[in-house]
Amino acid sequence: MKKKNDRSPRPRQRLLKIYRRLEKAYGPQGWWPAKGDFEMIVGAILTQNTSWANVTRALDNLQRAGLLTPKKMAGLAAVELGGHIRPAGYFRQKSRTLKEFLRFLREGYRGNLEDMLASGQEKLRAGLLGVRGIGPETADSIVLYAGHYPVFVVDAYTGRIFRCQGLIAEGAKYAEIQGMVMAGLEPDERLFNEFHALLVHLGKTHCRKNPRCEGCPLIRDRVSSIS
Ligand code: SF4
Known part of the structure; x- marks a missing residue:
């Protein structure tokens, strides 16, 4: 049985699984929404x-x-x-x-x-x-x-979602979360672009401060309680 806030020994597989599930659920996000x-x-x-x-x-x-x-x-x-x-x-x-x-x-x-x-x-x-x-x-x-360089953007949604999925510990800071993702995945600008956009979409639709977990594409892999 998985423990609360269990850290995955295989973040790469876990990250890609999350990415694919969100991609399947929400499709291409086409970020950033700007004309230039x-x-x-x-x-x-x-x-x-x-x-x-x-x-x-x-x-x-x-x-x-x-x-x-x-x-x-x-x-x-x-x-x-x-x-x-x-x-x-x-x-x-x-x-x-x-x-x-x-x-x-x-x-x-x-x-x-x-x-x-x-x-x-x-x-x-x-x-x-x-x-x-x-x-x-x-x-x-x-x-x-804007620069199209492969860096992973972290926000409040990212922290909440990755905590729920057992990828990070409670209280993990920006650099730790970013480091975990960038150590686990190839430096791929397109992947980081879409991944962040998909996490924001999930955050807006389900994983708010008070998460609405029903219908969340990641609920099957939930391993921690979210405060
Ligand atoms: S299951 Fe709930 S807490 Fe976990 S990512 Fe989905 S909405 Fe967030």
């Missing part, structure tokens, strides 16, 4: 601590105002930018983060987004993590979905 790299990056910053519906409203405001280019946005004062992104919540903080990101882009790459994205996985990730307001989840989202 800059919009992707802005969305990744705006989505911190809010729903995607709120992000979309903020992005629509920016789009209507013609501000979804690094040059246009850089020319705007933080307070004005905050007005446009208000629907995404924490707008003062997010406006500061966007301005800090634009400063990083200007100072490191003369404002050239393509150069920044082509700078290499490690350099790009380290640079983004040096921007005030950008943490590992946002940095890795940008590295994966």
